[in-house]
Amino acid sequence: MEKEGVVLDAVFYSSWICGYFKEGILKEAFRKHVMMIEKGVNPDTVSYTILIDGFAKEGNVEKAIGFLNEMKKDGLEPNLVTYTAIMRGFCKRGKLEEAWRVFERVVELGIEVDEMTYSTLIEGLCRIGDFDRVFGLLEEMEQKGIKVGVITYNTVINGLCKAGRTSEGEVISKNMEGDCFTYSTLLHGYIQEDNVVGMLETKRRLEEANVSMDVVMCNVLIKALFLLGALEDAYLIYKGMPERGLVVNSVTYCALIDGYCKAGRIDEALKLFDAYRSSSFDFSDVSYNCIILGLCANSMVDMAVEVFMELVNKGVCPNQVTYRALIKLIYKERNGEGVLEFLQQIGDMDPYIYNSVCSNAIYFLTKKGCSEAAFGVYLIMKKIGSSVTSKGYYLILKSLFSDQNRLLVPLMLNAFLKEYGISEPRIIKIAVRHLSGKDVTKCLCFLDKMKKKHACITIPTAVFEDLKKQGRVLDAHKLIKEVDGTRTVCDVFGYSIVVDRLCKEGYLNKALDLCVTMRKHGIPPNIVIYNSVINGLCDQGCFVQALRIFDSLEKIYLVPTVITYNSLITALSKEGYLEDAKRLLEKMVLQEFIPNTRVYNSLIDGYCKYGLLDEALELLSHFEKSLCKPDSFTVRALIDGCCRKGEMEMAREFYFEFKEKGILPDLLGYIYLIKGLVVKGRIKEASEAFEDMLQIQSITELIDRTVGSVVYPCKRSHGSRNLKVLYDTEAQRKVGSLTSHVVDLDSTSLNLDKADNLKMQSWSYDFEACYSLIASLCLEGEKEKANRVAKEMLL
Known part of the structure; x- marks a missing residue:
């Protein structure tokens, strides 16, 4: 052009530089500026402003400030556009205080600011969520008579929507004539907040405003309609886009596919996906990810794998959410082996992506407790030369321990040590x-x-x-x-x-x-360790030492727990130190602890065993008033206490009272009741209790496990014949002959001496007559004594 006599002045170079900035080619723009200087063309205010604006928009505010200083050296005064560009650069970098100081400098210089200057500063303040200053600037604009335009209002509305304050943005929008951007922003804000009412109201206002929609507006509206459940309306928007002169893009298809998938209408989603694949749009992995997630949600594993493979073959990396969902579905449908097959299928994909997929598979499988499958992933990776991360090794090793699969631990440890030390x-x-x-x-x-x-x-x-x-x-x-x-x-x-x-x-x-x-x-x-020590001391009968440790807890600022009290009360009650146990229970209540059922049962059982039935009944009344509920052990202890006192009628009253409440005694409770009734000669009532006992599955199973078919032959048949021994006169005579031995032999007081004394008696009667004695010994764990008694009977 110079050869043709055209003079390349500052205007020409400025236009040239501006074009490069629009294309984002900053280096070339800077070269043209250097060329301009070398050619002897002096930049003017416009030239410098274009440079400052171009670098500021890219966030390179330091470079922009450098040109501002050069501009001043050349004797050129920056104008409002120049300062606004500097403010925009600071705002882009999040340096709002610096931008604010530039704004104040402009005011001090007497330069009259316009809407664009305020809008630039407002946009920066919206980014950091400083809406107090935003509203202050809007008020200042009104006071100075500067008209607030759509662009500024849209900037504020957009900032409020991003901050989750969409309803406030809507209030502002009602005081202005909104455009396509206004309604798109409001809809998107309500979508993010999942605000159905807000979406409906914005849609109504949009229809009333009769705004000409663009592609972005249509995409946002389609997404909103799917969230509202208006699937047909969303589809109509899509079909009507060509009539509006709008070209459907990949974002449109993604919104449609995602909406149909989430609505469970996978067939429509697949049709749209096929339409997208056959279109000439730029490839987007978003639609692929959407359809894969939709297929996973509908358990269509084969098709999901097929689409995933297509995406991989295009050389695109699916996002983590997608392949995690796919791995999860394959595991659900085909277990760990299916996951391994899938990983072998995709072995040809990009190594970096493949390593990521395998690492996620290891994480998922170890979390599910499939240590062997996770180890299989390790073998696949090693086979193709992939490197397993140290975290992957750790997860597999940890999982092998959790699954009690320790044979592979040495192998994995050695492999890790070779690779990572x-x-x-x-x-x-x-x-x-x-x-x-x-x-x-x-x-x-x-x-x-x-x-x-x-x-x-x-x-x-x-x-x-x-x-x-x-x-x-x-x-x-x-x-x-x-x-x-x-x-x-x-x-x-x-x-x-x-x-x-x-x-x-x-x-x-x-x-x-x-x-x-x-x-x-x-x-x-801590108190857990002290509880263990106290319990250990109680088990060995060292009650004094246990109580001393208990008393010392307060001095070391440790608060006893229910377990602490329970251990002491149970042990003391068992050994007959009932007053001490009662005092501990009272102290426990004073300390605002709520005694549990086991604590009450321990003391009630202690009272009953030592013949203190009145005290047991008094404690029972407190028990029933508390938040705790009696259980089968409670009923057993009360029945035992009544039987020891010979109060069989009271024992039966307790039995029926608790039976109505759905609480039945355990096996020992029934044995106490039946033995007591037999001793009193109340055979019919004993047989009824026996019949009740055989109806309880847990007790019959316990008899099978503990006593066995030899010790308890009655269990082998059912019906009234089981009780023949209780009705048979001969059997009654035989049971009666045992009364002198059985009456004092409950399951908790049997000892070796009493068992030995029975050896001297005649065992001419049949075995069933003394089943209760042998059963009691077995249930107490005294199997050796039970064997000795059985042998004496058989010999």
Whole structure:
């Protein structure tokens, strides 16, 4: 052009530079500016403003400020457009205070600001949600007589909708003549808020306004109509778009496909998806993801896999939500094996995407407890040379332990160590867990080596849980004793597991010693550990020591729990220390604890066993007034107490009273009642109780398991013949001959001496006559005594 005599002035270069900025080619725009300077063409205010605006719009406000300074050096004064461009750049970067200072500078210079300047600042304030200043600026515009146009109002409405304040945006829209953008923004805001009333109102206003819709408006409206359940109206909008001169795009299809899928109309969704695939639109994975999710929701696994494969073949990565949903569906329909087949099918896809899919499959399968299938995913990845993440290794190892599938643990551990080493703490914990399950000594050697490389190693609680399940409490004690509290540590949960198990297995001294060790390591025992110790002391009859520990809890600011009181009250009641047990119950109530059924039952049972029936009945009245409800043990204890006192009528009253409430005694309760009635000669009533007992499935199953068909032959047949022994005169005579022995032999007071005394008696009568004695011994766990009695009878 220069050769043809055309003079390239500042206007020409400015237009040229502006064109490059519109295309987003910033480097070329800057080169043309340099060329302009080299050609000796001096930039004017417009030239600099175009440069400043172009860089500011891209967020490069520092570059824009640089040109502003050059402009001033050249003796050119920035105008309102220039300053507005600088403000826009600061707003884009979220630097509102700097933008605000530029605005104040403009006012100080006496430059009259216009709507565009205010709109730029308002847009920036809307982005950060500072609506107080937004409304302040709108008020200021009105005071200065600056007309607020549609663009500014739309900016405020858009900001309010994004902030979840769509209803406020609608109020503003009613004071202006809205355009397509206004209604699109309001509809989209209500869609995000799932506000059906708001969507209906906006749709009504849109129809009344008779606004000419664009593609964006149609897409938003289609989505809103689907949410409102107006599927046919949404389809009509879609079909009417060509008549409006609008071209359907991929977003339109995505809205339609998604809406039909969520409405469960998968056939219509598939038709639209086929129409989209056969169209000439730019490819979009969004529609594919929508249809795959829809197919998954309708359990159409084969078609979902087919569409997924088509998407993969196009070289596009489905999003995580899509392939997670697909993996979930395949697992539901075909279990873990189906997931493995699917992963083998898509093995040719992009390695990066494939690794992501496999990692998600490992996460899902391990969460579902399918450790073997997760291990299968690992093998598939290794076969094609993919790398398993350290998290993937960890999840598989953790799952193998959870599923009790430990044969594969050494293999996975070795593979991890070869690839990543032993640096990760969570893998060290897995190694500790594995070694402790094999040999605690080897585990301790491993920990010694790890101490030199790591600042601190925490022994996981799962290690002690495993050893507890394996019955290796002494190994657990050996391991936890090696904890030094500095380089190797254990949390309070680990200590509580070991202490509890030691107490229950009778290693009380070791448990107490471990409590001392805890304190040395700066871990004070909690109430759970104290409960275990108190319970252990009670089991060994050390009530004084147990009560001392209980009394000391207040001094160390620990509050006893219901379990604490329950352990003490149960043990004291069992051993006959009923006054102490009662005082603890009263203290428990004063401390605003609510005694549970087990606490009441323990004391009631204690009163009944020691002949204090009146006290038991008094406690029962308090029991029934509380929030707790009596159970079968309560009924058994009361029946036992009445039978001991010979109050059979009262025993029967309790039996029928609780029977009406749906509470029946357990097996021992029935045995007490039947024996008591037989001893009193009330055979008919005993037979009725016996018949009732045989109707309870749980009791008959218990008899099968505990006594067996030999000890309890009556169980082998049903009907009135079962009770023949109770009606038969000969049987009555035989039972009567046992009265002197049976009357004092309840299932809780039988001892070896009494069993031995029975050896001297004549066993000429049949076995069924003394079934209650042998049954009682078996039910109390005294099987050896029961065997001895049975042998004496048979010999």
